[in-house]
Amino acid sequence: MSYTLRGYYNGTLVDTRAHRALFQRRRDVMGHTLTMSNVIQDSNTTQYHLPLEDRLEPQFDSIAKICWMEVRLAFKILNATPRHIFSHRWGYKQNGQWSGMINDLHTGKADLGTNCLVSDKERLDVVTYTDMVAPFRVRFVFRQPPLSYVTNIYSLPFSKGVWVAIVVCAVISTAALFVETRWEKTVVRSPSQLDGSVSDAMLLVMSAIGQQGCVLEPRKLSGRVMVFLWFAVLMLLAAAYSANIVVLLQAPSSSIRTLAQLADSGLTLAANDVDYNHFVFSLYKDPVRVKIYKRIDPEKGKGQFYDINEGVERIRQGLFAFHSIVEPVYRRIEKTFQEKEKCDLQEVDLVNGFDPFIPVKKDSPYLELLRVTLKRIRESGIQNCIVRRLQVRRPVCESTSAAFSSVRLRDIRAALLLLPCGLAAALAALIAERVYRHRYF
Known part of the structure; x- marks a missing residue:
């Protein structure tokens, strides 16, 4: 036991403590052993690289490595002896029993754990959260589908007013050709001459709209001037139309921005094949999330679960949404995506959770010590430095030039x-x- 004189009584209590803050008086735990439970799910090699802090294989379990580096620094500040154990899941309650890291904290095997989301309310009965150490986000990551996938691009090059003007001009031209050919029929006769009917006049106008010729044509100068002007105007419109179509064929849409839009879309929904994705979807009972859950893990058939490499490759191919912690996904994207392919990446949040926090056992005597120490590490900038070393941020679109892309059947x-x-x-x-x-x- 370590005793600290609080003060003495001389009519009134005289406080002789150097510091009144609990942390200042008890921050030296004098070499007491504190144990951290580290959650690893990507690779067993993390058990070797994490204690060494060698920053090798950063693509595996970056969250656990960041948490261990900062917590070990906190142990040094508290003069504690560091000890670590490993778990392969964060911890979920099944049949009244906790599993994984939460069970380690609940049973006293560990004093604190790896960052986890505050999404399961039942965890609050056994653990308390301190501070955010390694930020991470759990999202659906996908490329926005092509514009041709969600709308008819052949109506987009011109505004509604232009289309109405083209229709009105076509009707007027048909009527003018009809009147001209009716008069022309009384003056001259020719095998290739329009016979003065509305259908022939309409056929010639439609041929001009499609930039095609027609075997029937006016024989007089007045009719030929009308046909020439009509073909010339539509040639300019066709050039503008074709240029816009080429751009629209390459353009991504912005049609999917919410969870409901994602659930109703035709994208293939999948998840990273790790422990938390087999539990997190079943925590929600609202219709949108239930619909997504049934698409990812149907009652009949094989579930849509993939590892990081295969999931990111399917994202690159398009029409595929992958649910995972986004940081390792972005690390893989930086290595495999072309610059143009990074410009239409989109995230949609499923869990709508707060930032992840370090959990400790409920009513732990080290709660205040760890909370203040971790906040000091965060405020000093050390946390930000470690995070930038081991995590990859969302790729930035730096290419504005057009890239070649084959036109698929769905585009036409x-x-x-x-x-x-x-x-x-x-x-x-x-x-x-x-x-x-x-x-x-």
């Missing part, structure tokens, strides 16, 4: 749908003509 889906629609319209017209001819002729 609207154009392909035009063909069966046209065939159906032609078949309907054929049937109508046959019925009309059978009835009146």
Whole structure:
């Protein structure tokens, strides 16, 4: 036991302590052993590299390594003897029993643990949280789908007013050609001449809109001037339209920004094949998260769980959302993605949790000592230095130049749908003509 004289009584209590703060008087634990439970899930080699603090294999268990470095420094400040144990999960309650790191704290095997999210309210019955040591975020990471995946890009190059103007001009041109060819028919006759019907005038106008020729044409100067002007105007419009289509084919959308939009999207949803992803989805009962959970881990069939390397590669290929701690995902992205592919990355939060904090056993006598020490390490800038060494931030889009990308079938889906629609319209017209001819002729 270590005794400190509080003071003496001389009519009133005279406090003779050098410091009234509990931390200042008790920060020297005189070599007492404090144990930390370290959660590792990426690689067993972390058990070797973590005590050495050699910063090797930073892609594995960076959170555990950062926490150990800072907590070991806190032990030195408190004059404590450091000791560590390892666990392969943060800890969840199953059948009334705790597992993993939370069980180590609850049973007294460890005095504090690795950063964890304050998402499970049941943990508050057995642990207390101190301070944030190694920041991390758990998100869905994906590339925004191409614009052609969520909308009809063939209607986007022109505004609504331009489309209305084109339709009005087409109607006026059809009417003008009809009047001109009706007059022309009374003056001159030719095999390639328009016969003065509305259908022929419309056929010529539609040919001009599609930048195609037509075997029928006016024979007089007035009609040819109208056709020339119409083709010239539409040629300029077609050039602007084509240029915009090329840009839109390469452009990503911004259609998925919320969890509900992600749940309703056609993206493949998956998760990192680690312990917490097999528990965290089942903690929520709201319809959106339940829907996401069923897509990732259906009752029938194989669940969508992948390791970091395969998950990031599928993100690069597109139309794939991967749920994981984002820092190791971004480290892999920095190594495998091209600069252009980093520009459409998007995150969506599932857990909506606070920052992760270091847990200690509830009613631990070292709670105040650890809390103040960790805050001092954070305020001094040491924490920020260690985090920057071992974690990778979100990649920055530094490339604004266009990159080559092959056009896929989904990009021209609207154009392909035009063909069966046209065939159906032609078949309907054929049937109508046959019925009309059978009835009146």
